[in-house]
Amino acid sequence: MTRHGWESALDGLPTGVALVGDDGTIRWINRAGAAIMGGTRRELIGVRAPFRLASGPTAYPGPPREPGEDICVWSGPRALRRLAYTEGTGVRPGVDGTLVAFRDITEQQQQHRRVAALARTAASMASSSSLEEVLGAMAAEVQLSSDVAGTQIMTFAPGGDRLQVMGSAGFADVAPFFDLLMASRDRGADLATLRSMGERRQCVLPERRARMLADPAWQPLHAYVSQLDWEDFVSTPLLSRGKPLGALNVYLATGHRATPVILDFLSSMAEQAALAVDYATLIHEERSAVRREERKRLARDLHDSVVQHVFSIGMQAKALSGIARRLNDPFAQRVDSVAEEVTDLVEAVQRDLRGVVLALQPSVSAKLGLRPALDALAEGIERRHDVSVDLVIDRLIEDDTKSLVFSEDIYHIISEALHNAVKHAAPTTVRVDARLDRERHLVRIDVVDDGRGVPPDAAEHSGFGLVSMRDRAGRWGGSVAVTSVEDNAGTRVRAELPVPYADAGQWHEEAT
Template identity: 25%
Template sequence: MHELLTLKTIAETLNQSNELEPMLNTALAKLLELTGLTTGWIFIVDGAARHESAAEYGLPPALLYNDREPMACSRCWCLDRYKDGRLKNAVNILGCKRLEDAAELRWGDTNGITHHATVPLWSGERRIGLLNVAAPGKNRFSDGELALLQAVAFQIGGAIERMRLYAEEQRRADRFARLGEFSRALGAAASAVQAPRELADRATALIGEHFDWPVAAVFDRVGSDLVLRAVHAAGGSGSVAAGLRLPLKQAGWLEEAVRDRHYCAATPAEAAALADRGLPPLASAMAASIPAAGSGPASILLVGEFKAGDAHRADGEVLEALGEHIAAALESARHAENRRELARLEERNRLARDLHDSVSQMLFSLSMTAKGAESMLRVPDPEAARHAVNAVRDMQSLAQRALKEMRSLIMQLRPAGLEAGIVTALKDYGEKLELRVRTQVAGVRELPRAVEEALWRIGQEALNNVSKHAGTGEAEIALQLTLDQAVLRITDRGPGLAKPAPLTQQQSYGLLTMQERAESLGGTLSVTSGSGQGTAIEAAIPLPETGQQEVSDS
């Protein structure tokens, strides 16, 4: 009955707290009280065979010497037997090496304690640590006492495992909440950078902002080496130069992360060896792959700590998710860069066609007219001279038209005047096309450079269409700026179209280019027209939430 009461009391004690240290200290005190023992301590031993004292009760002065220095010793008979797998059940220890050393070195009074019983802590098949109990003058425990201690040890081991699982779930929830914040910040960064290489630097900095890993680094796979692309180091470690090489054969655990697409943890020696390759001196490190699109080689995301610690499964899962998020952001940045390059190529092709269709043909006509005028001037005939004069006048007209067209194309290549505002610049451009332009602006706020550039190009193309195809010399430019979008509307006073075709069916290269510019920034482009009502082109592009509104007309 006493044994059952002891087990019941210990079980109740272990279920009264969700904090490990208070729970173990209370349970240890209850155990000693119920068994008539006076001294006890619990070691938790991790997978790397490091031990830490998780609970202590009634330690003699000899074991409290110099801030518990004897308890930190990693070599003793019970720990040696535990680490090499010989300690399976509760046993008597013939003598305590810690107490013997304390007595020999005169660290203090042992209170008559010379021996203790030691019991391994288990949770299922998993070893967790050790329970040691003792009393003055007691140098042997009976089989019944050892059996009771074994049963209590199973209870304590199960409670420690429960606490670990609870803490792991709490850590996982916290890590994934931070992952969501990181992902949003990374998405914003991906839309702001101009080159994918810049995104790796931003990603490591964001990891430092949203997680408590003091070191984060990205390695690229180049042949059989890993090349340090970006690194963020906090905690006073100083800056680290990128571009350093790490042969994969010298870091098998990183090769495993690349090969298996699964997070890997470094041993203390492997983590420390990274200091020879440009990283700060680390006590622990984990790595996961950053998958590459297609069949390209994967990169590596590495995080590290300056102090030793367990590799938590939750951290590994989040690290794998971080690698996937960074991979998606890098791929998105590469696509955006490709789209910008295609837009530049399309712009060059359009300008080449415009040069061929307008300026080139005018210059060819100018050349042929000049040759004809030269032939007529060689003939001493008044009639030929009169035709030559007319030819020179035609040459002058062609030269002026070519100059006007060339200035228009140059204006498209070099958007001068934007510092005065997008509407002012478009008005000046329209007047250079000999249009009478009326403007209206609603709202005042600063536009992002990419949005301003897109609206400038869309406005240019729309005004060109008015000049060439609308059959009118008047246009209206209206810009509306709100908290969340910029809307540019260009309207002409021409005859319009009875039934305009949808944009998807339009064959106009200019309209398709305007639509692509708007959609590349998440916006839309619409064309409305009616017979006798003119044509309106409207581009709406979303903006970050900032700014205030006013209204002005001109």
């Protein structure tokens, strides 16, 4: 076969083939090989080949190698590739050089790394009880890919429905991102995250960075997204039983595109993240159910044992008072004084126990509804403590917040604040004002009394009640603050709880 003949035959192969001279340079290359190496034949002929061969300037040192594929890296003007190659013998007498057959294994190597990343993610899910730690580890695994400039995993924390960044890699500061994202949404920006969740499909946005920087609606996020060198954006929803739990957002590095391989990898990682979120949610729900049952049990035990024992003590104190009337002074006066003191203590303990039993019932607002439950709470406090309770409850709170757990937390925060007021501040009036701030997507609760005010060291001696209120607000990303009313004429307890969204579909409807 003439040289022209074998060149024509090799030119039709889908595998790269090159003729490497004794000086280590490429003498000839077929069309597939030129495409793999990212150049034209004219550009590549005469260029030093990346292959290390059995003889010549690129020979391996040491003993002869075993036959089979070797691996090398090609760094050309327009391509960085990992190549697997095998070498043959001279083409024919009179033609110097070695034929090398090679193929591109860049994607294959990346796929191997991604499979390893999935395995490490599964291991972290099994060994860690913290959802934030698991999703942080997953974001770090995605970030190891050479295609990726930045990674975010956004989801709902267990027990809450407020979307937040739970895992991130590549970005310097995570904290301000969500507020900046919401500010951009309020200016009319198109949020691909909400779209991917609402439509339950992977969204790929080419040249996203340039489009964001050119759009004034994205101005709040311009500085944030400019800290990375990226071009395209991919948002993959985290789905569990068809329900969106969040999204895996990836900012692809400049020069890289969303190939089928990386899209499959991101879908696999999103599936793993959804499993982690689903598992954490189930654990949270199970613990919440256990806590509710435990609260009910404690309420029953208190009512059936402690409350009855206290009642018996009160009856004994009244009997002791009757006995005192049959005694002579000074014993009669002394015994009657003790009986009266015990009776007063019993009545105080009974009031406190009734409040504790009421607070331990987690289903009050579930059975009655939030407003009727609060009306019943206020009526009971007024009857037992001779305090006027003024309730101002925005009806939109019940209309717009459908989460039973959220409503129960609102009820218990108000209940705890009311009981603290009548127990510690000796007020004549307590005003409860709960309103829905639709612009900020939160419920603001103010419980204000006209009692003694906040002592200077209140923060240092905050009791379990305040801790409980802060725990309940904290699970929704909210806060509780206790301050004095002007001129120390009373105390204000202010709680702010971000409103939960029923599902990502509602987010999507609001965004569009």
